[in-house]
Amino acid sequence: MGQGVSVGLSVPLAEELLSELAQYTLEAPASSWGSQSTESCARFRWAVNVGCWMPDGGSHGEEFRLLLSLLPFEEQQAVMQYRTLPDRKRTLVGRLLSLRACAQALGDPTYDHIQIGRTKGKKPFLHSPLPGSLPNFNFNISHDGNWVVLASDCLYLVGVDVSAPQIDRGEPDDETWFQDMTSVLTETERETIRRGKTHQERYAIFQRIWSAKEAVAKAVGQGLSFGLERMEVSFPELEEEGIGSLVWSAMGWSRSEEHPPKRGRTHFSSLLANLQGGARGDRQSKRLEDGRVLQGKPCKVELHIDHWLRTDWMVEQQEFSGGSWVTVALGPVDDAVDADGNFKTTFRIPGLGGPASVEALAAKGQTEASQNWIPKPSGFHQLSVDALAPEKVRKELTALKARSWAAAAGV
Template identity: 30%
Template sequence: MVDEEKQHGSGGRWRWLVDVTRWRPSPSQFQAAADLLPPHDRAAIARFVREDDRKRALVSRLLQYSLVRHALGIPLHQIRIHRTLEGKPYLQNKNATFPRFNFNTSHQGDYVGIASEPLCLVGLDIVCISKPQGETALEFINNFTSYLTDHEWNCIVCAGSPDEMLAEFYRYWCLKEAFVKATGAGVGFGMQRLEFRHTNWTNISLCIDGEEASKWRFWLFKLDELHLASIAKGHPEDAIESFRRTLSDVVVQEEELHTALEIPEEAFTLWAVEQFIQEYKICCLS
């Protein structure tokens, strides 16, 4: 579900992806890229101990600033991105064209991604289907039983081989993460309250505490043999309070929101890190 040629995105709705394994910076090149960001972002990146984690964190922040510039036309040096207490990134700049513009990022394994929406809440999650070390697939999945409903657990254990069970678990986990990230709640929401149902992983629906969440839509993508991504789109009324305060209170017609929810998903646009760095340098000189 990746397109290396077309740059999908319009009307505040964008889907970007970076394969971070293709970027192998020297220490000086890494530092030069980090220096393009505001001090608070550089400090956040430096907190990561592992080199791979620092690289993903850096690319995630470069993606955020670049996407906002493309989507809203705000000069890079004027963009103000902050986080709620729960860690949800949001744009502090107000925008008259897309007053409810919001975005979400995710990174795991080889990929870093970002998705944005002009009206709906949007959540993105990327997972790497890695085989557990020192335990079987079933033992690994057993660690997460408190986050799964009985229906989801039965679907996982009946999926087939250990590899198939693992992939099935990650599909459910990816969707749950995308939803809680879209609302701004994070894992504190209570994953066991969410139950996903589907038809061969299409027509995906969600029940929260047993009630259908009719104002939400979900998509699941296979990025490659080891990576999955999910997109969650929903009604702004479901944002938690701390995140809702960051959104404009401009009234949006229900018909308009419904139309936005039903827009089908397309492929992610694949970017190279060097493109972002070059863009930053050009913007800084102009």
């Protein structure tokens, strides 16, 4: 990745890119998958809570097997090589999310013709066919704890990472992790973590740092081999003057109290809602549970790579119910690392730059299509596992569950 970064564009280059962008609608074709208004430009943000999915018979039951059959044989084997049901569920749902994203981008009601490749760094990508209306379509998936997430984009490199709290990972609720992770943290990041008042707060800060670095490394296509120690992330909202006192106040007690009242874990997104003076936090909790948009307050992340501030990258985070943090990172296509060369061939506008560069183009474009060029925070859509199957298979799943319920009721 380059060191010097400029978001300015020469006039000839700007005019050329405007002409290229004008050829694409950036919208996913209408299909049986349906389309949310916020997803019309194929910028998908999906999350599945696999902790709530309990297939009858586990991974050997009919429901799991029917969904598994949607994958190519080698992918089915990859899912079943895991020993535990939670790992199998996470892996299967991640593969199905990838297929649905590709199918919806193509307007294809089935998965029959979709071929997904992987970079040498294991980033999945749509190899063929390529969507005609989306110049640089790519996607990324992540899973940890109860959540499996997907983010896609039609212009920029995209990476996503979700980081679960220790309890959801089945790890001890302590700080043994800190020494193990020191090598991938800068001194500034270590100091930020130490500012947490409890080990749960310190781990939550670490979650955000790790998730941001992972999302960028996955977007590039290298994953951990990119070198997480090359990056430094910071959180502007944590640096605001007086934020500490405001947060403690939002929690309902003063920092001067020696023993704060005992209560459940307070989520950062809920704190921000309280700081903004409303009961939005309670409504947000309900929305997280009822399958609608996971509209947590987005938080900006500042990114340095090799000591250079990367304003050409857009990195945003939000907190999910249960204390998981998810990061979406968007960057210039030119930053892709693709040793085999297959991933890069899927990009039709490789020299576009990152969101900051395109924002300048959008001001020049002044067209309806240009409104889709800059991603707007829209939250993640929570999907059911059934929603990851084509329509025909969804009907089979419905019938299968009806028979199961009838049998259980003795009908």
